[in-house]
Amino acid sequence: DAKTTQPTSMDCAEGRAANLPCNHSTISGNEYVYWYRQIHSQGPQYIIHGLKNNETNEMASLIITEDRKSSTLILPHATLRDTAVYYCIVRDPNRDDKIIFGKGTRLHILP
Amino acid sequence: EPEVTQTPSHQVTQMGQEVILRCVPISNHLYFYWYRQILGQKVEFLVSFYNNEISEKSEIFDDQFSVERPDGSNFTLKIRSTKLEDSAMYFCASSVEGNSPLHFGNGTRLTVT
Numbered sequence A: 001d002a003k004t005t006q007p008t009s010m011d012c013a014e015g016r017a018a019n020l021p022c023n024h025s026t027i028s029g030n031e032y033v034y035w036y037r038q039i040h041s042q043g044p045q046y047i048i049h050g051l052k053n054n055e056t057n058e059m060a061s062l063i064i065t066e067d068r069k070s071s072t073l074i075l076p077h078a079t080l081r082d083t084a085v086y087y088c089i090v091r092d093p094n095r096d097d098k099i100i101f102g103k104g105t106r107l108h109i110l111p
Numbered sequence B: 001e002p003e004v005t006q007t008p009s010h011q012v013t014q015m016g017q018e019v020i021l022r023c024v025p026i027s028n029h030l031y032f033y034w035y036r037q038i039l040g041q042k043v044e045f046l047v048s049f050y051n052n053e054i055s056e057k058s059e060i061f062d063d064q065f066s067v068e069r070p071d072g073s074n075f076t077l078k079i080r081s082t083k084l085e086d087s088a089m090y091f092c093a094s095s096v097e098g099n100s101p102l103h104f105g106n107g108t109r110l111t112v113t
Helices: none
Strands: A009-013 A018-023 A032-038 A045-050 A061-064 A070-075 A084-091 A105-110 B005-007 B010-013 B019-024 B031-037 B043-050 B053-057 B065-068 B075-079 B088-095 B108-112
Touching (some): A009 A018, A018 A084, A045 A061, A070 A084, B005 B088, B010 B019
Antiparallel strands (some): A032 A045, B019 B075, B031 B043, B043 B053
16 A cells, blocks of 8 residues: 555666655655665665655755655765665654555666 | 664575574664565565564564564564575664664575575
8 A cells, every 4th residue: 555656767877966756645744755775785774854844964855845745855966876776655753663665766877 | 873783694594493683773772673575575564663562563473473672782583483485685673763764784684495
C-alpha cells in the first residue's frame, strides 16, 4: 500500500543537479517526507526530511510543494558516488517510529 | 561520525541451524530495528525494539525470530532454525528517539545452504 510514487529510474550527468521527484498526494498533516538512499551493497543512508518548509543540509535540498502533495530531492552537484536507489518515504514520526521502504528511484550518474 | 556496526559481514549456514546476527547501535540511541532485503527486492521491516521489549513486528518476524539486547551495547537477531528463504541481507538500525531518523548499518549477508 504505497504512500509515495517515484519514477523507477533516472539518469543525470556528473556535475549537474539531480532532481528526484516524489508524489505523495494522500499525505496527512502530521506526516513528514523523508529521503533515504541505498548505495550498492550498503545499508540505507538517511539524507534529509521535512514537513512543509524547504530544507537544506550538506547532502541535499528538499523542496516540498505548498499543498504538500509532492516533493523534489535535489543533489546540487551530482558525482559518480551518488549513483544509488533513492527512497521517498512519508511517516508520522509521533505515531510510527519505523520506516517503510518502497521501490525507490534508481539514479545513474553518468560520467 | 558515529556508526551502526554489524558483524559478521557475511554468514553462511546450513538449513536448520541457528544463527545470531550482531549489531552495535550508536551509543546514545534508544530505539533499535532489524530489516532485511532479499536479493533484488525491497528493504523490509522486521522488528522494532525499545525499552527492552519489542514495540512492533511484521508478519515476517515469526516464532523462528527473536531479538535481544544482552548488554548495554549489543543488539542481536536470532533465527532458530534457518530456512533457504531466510537468505538475505539483514540490516540493523537505531535512532535517538522514536521520531528521529533511523541510522543503518551496512548489513550482514546471510546465506542458507
